[in-house]
Amino acid sequence: HPPNEGIIFVELFTGIDRSLVAILDVGLIVQGYIHVDTEIISNQAVQHHL
Numbered sequence: 001h002p003p004n005e006g007i008i009f010v011e012l013f014t015g016i017d018r019s020l021v022a023i024l025d026v027g028l029i030v031q032g033y034i035h036v037d038t039e040i041i042s043n044q045a046v047q048h049h050l
Contacts, residue, residue: 013037
């Protein structure tokens with residue numbers, strides 16, 4: 001069971017950020033998000049969820 005104040009989500013090799021979308025879709029509160037990817041397109045894709 002996640003804490004009420006939310007989670008800090010660390011994602012390596014982000015790709016098109018489907019993991020973040022899944023976490024948000026199930027209603028988890030994301031207090032912090034750290035993503036790592038070297039592709040500029042991947043970094044741009046994740047921006048609209050933040």
